Amino acid sequence: MPYVNTKEILEKANKEYYAVAALNINNLEFLQAILEAGIEKKSPLIIETSEGAIKYAGMGDPLRGAKFFVDMVKGFADTLDIPVSLHLDHGKDFKYIVSAIKAGYSSVMIDASDKPFEENVKITKEIVKIAHSVGVSVEAELGKLAGIEDNVSSAESVLVNPDEAKKFVEETQVDFLAPAIGTSHGAFKFKGEAKLDYDRLKQVKELTGIPLVLHGASSVVEEIVEIAEKYGADFGGSKGVPSEILKETVQLGINKVNTDTDLRMAFVAGLREYLHNNPKEFDPRNYMKKGKEYVKKVVADRLELLGSAGKA
Numbered sequence: 001m002p003y004v005n006t007k008e009i010l011e012k013a014n015k016e017y018y019a020v021a022a023l024n025i026n027n028l029e030f031l032q033a034i035l036e037a038g039i040e041k042k043s044p045l046i047i048e049t050s051e052g053a054i055k056y057a058g059m060g061d062p063l064r065g066a067k068f069f070v071d072m073v074k075g076f077a078d079t080l081d082i083p084v085s086l087h088l089d090h091g092k093d094f095k096y097i098v099s100a101i102k103a104g105y106s107s108v109m110i111d112a113s114d115k116p117f118e119e120n121v122k123i124t125k126e127i128v129k130i131a132h133s134v135g136v137s138v139e140a141e142l143g144k145l146a147g148i149e150d151n152v153s154s155a156e157s158v159l160v161n162p163d164e165a166k167k168f169v170e171e172t173q174v175d176f177l178a179p180a181i182g183t184s185h186g187a188f189k190f191k192g193e194a195k196l197d198y199d200r201l202k203q204v205k206e207l208t209g210i211p212l213v214l215h216g217a218s219s220v221v222e223e224i225v226e227i228a229e230k231y232g233a234d235f236g237g238s239k240g241v242p243s244e245i246l247k248e249t250v251q252l253g254i255n256k257v258n259t260d261t262d263l264r265m266a267f268v269a270g271l272r273e274y275l276h277n278n279p280k281e282f283d284p285r286n287y288m289k290k291g292k293e294y295v296k297k298v299v300a301d302r303l304e305l306l307g308s309a310g311k312a
Contacts, residue, residue, distance in 0.1 A: 002077070002078055003073070003074040003077040003078055003084060003085065003086070003106065004077075004083045004084065004085050004106065005085060005106050005107065005135065005136075005137055006046055006085040006086075006087050006106045006107035006137050006139075006175075006176075007107065007137035007175045007176075008083070008085075009044045009046060009083055009085055010175075010176055010211035010255050010256055011211065012044075012311070013044075013211060013255040013256075013308070013311070014210070014211045014255050016311070017250075017251070017307075018250060018255070018306060018307030018308050018311060019214075019249075019250040019254050019255050019256060019257045019306040019307060019308065020043075020044050020045070020046055020255065020256055020257070020306065020308045020311075021043075021045065021046065021257055021259055021299065021302045021303055021306055021308065022046040022047075022048050022087060022089070022213070022256050022257065022258045022259065023045065023046065023047060023048060023259050023260075023263060023299060024048045024049065024050065024053070024089060024258070024259070024260035024263060025047055025048070025049060025053065025069075025263075026049070026053045026056060026057075028072065029267070029288045029291065029292050029295075030263060030267065030292075030295060031047065031072060031073065031076065032292060033292040033293075033295035033296040033299065034047065034263075034295070034296075034299050035076055035080065035084070036296050037296045037297075037299035037300040037303060038080075038082050038084070038299070038303065038312075039080060039081075039082060040300060041300055041303045041304065041308075041309040041310070042082060042309065042310050042311070042312045043082060043303040043308040043309050043310070043311060043312055044082060044083040044084070044308055044311060044312055045082065045083070045084045045085075046084075046085050046086075046087050046256060047069075047073050047084060047085065047086050047087065048086075048087045048088070048089040048258065048260075049069050049086070049087075049088060049089065050088075050089050050090060050260075051088070051090065051091065051092065051093055051096040053065070053069070054066050054069065054088075054096055054099070054100070055096075057069060062093075062095050062096045062099035063099040063102060063103060065099075066088075066096075066099040066100045066102070066103035066105065067103045067104075069086060069103075069105075070086060070103045070104040070105060073086045074086070074104065081312065082312035083312060085106035085107065086104075086105050086106050086107075087105065087106060087107045087108070087109065087139070088100040088105050088107070088108040088109055089109055089258065089260075090109055090111045091108050091109050091110050091111060091127075092110075092111050092112075097110060097127060098130065101130060101131055101134060101136050105136060106136065106137070107131075107136060107137040107138065107139060107175070108127065108131055108136060108137075108138060108139070109138070109139040109140065109141070109178075110123060110124050110127040110128075110138060110139075110140050111140070111141050112124060112140070112141075113140075113141040113142060113143060113144055113180070114144065117164055117168070120140070120142070120168070121168060121171050121172055124138070124140045124168075124172040124174060125171065125172050125173075128172055128173055128174060132173075137175040137176070138174050138175050138176075139174065139175065139176045139177070139178060139213060139256075140168070140172060140174045140177060140178070141177070141178040141179075141180070141213075141215070142160045142161070142164060142165055142168055142177065142178070142179055142180065143157075143158050143159050143160035143161075143179060143180025143181075144157055144158040144180055157180065157182065158180060159180050159181060159182065159197055159200060160179035160180045160181065160200060160204060162200060162203035162204045162207055163207070165177060165179055165204045165207060165208055166204075166207035166208055169208045169210060174210070175210065175211070176210055176211040176212065176213055176255070176256060177204070177208060177210060177211075177212055177213065178212070178213035178214070178215050179200070179201065179204045179212060179213075180215075181196050181197045181198075181200050181201045181204075181214075181249075182195060182196040182197050183196065183214060183215060183216035183217060183241060196241075196245055196248075196249065198248060198249075198252055201249060201252045201253060201254070202252050202253065204253070205252060205253030211255035211256060212253050212254050212255055212256070213254070213255070213256040213257075213258065214246075214249055214254045214256070214257045214258065215258045216241070216258070217241050217246060217257045217258050217259060218240045218241065218259050218260060218261035218262040218265075219240040219241055219242065219243060219246070219262055219302075220235075220238045220239060220240030220261065220262065220265065221240075221262055221265070221266070221298060221301075224262070224265050224266050224269045224294060224298065225238060225265065225269075227269040227270075227272075227273055227294075228265060228268050228269035228272060230273075231269070231272035231273050231275075231276045232272055232276075233268055233269070233272060235265065238265075240261070240262070243305055246305060246306070247305065250306055250307060257302070257306055259298075259299075259302060262298050262302075263295050263298060263299070266291070266294035266295045266297070266298045267291035267292070267294065267295050268291070269291070269294055270289075270290035270291030270292070270293055270294040270295070271287060271288070271290065271291040273290055274286075274287045274289070274290040274291070275287055
């Protein structure tokens, strides 16, 4: 199946009431693990990169980095029987967003959620105009998520206003929207009991009708944390979004669930375990295998949880 537009994947999910995992990568090994899980589960996949990943891959050149990921993801996708798209996560820098569009990303996110509402609308409309002119779909965000992820950082959480969400979608014509409903970035999402604003989510869905996105949605898998810490990692106090909460958000209208932290933790757990048990190993192709194995397991479980397994 050819490399596809993210809008195509999410419109189907929106109609059929399930969600698709959007999975962040920085290198080949993460991509291979994700694709293997998607193939086994017969699930559509949304591959994501941050601006930081593009900078890393392109050695500082946004267009070179964006082309690297397009060539790699599209090269695999065009040989597979599942739909795969490539999305720019949390685009804030105009040159990175435009580079992703030029390189051939399936979709881009413009994150102007730190700006006042009217400024967010203005900036988002500009990106939508550019992206839609070449068939690239657009995601935007309303409200603020606390926490840190690559180039995104906020000390406070500001929940979305449903009426503003309706106005925002009508004025900007974005293809999908990420409403802030109580999650946060990173591995330390909740100080107490995990709780999201379901009523707010339900209102946004009813008022907009478009595919909705949940950011900061990693679960911080307990089994993975235990393995990583057994071999020297320190994830003490990390707390993610429980599976039952993710299921509830999907039932209320979430169609794209972003996952980054869980993949990083899984890879670190496998890498630490392998290196500890194989101190003489110096071939990176070997010591990457256990990390890939754990990433694949986390992704496969996520695809089942969100209901996208069998939807390819």
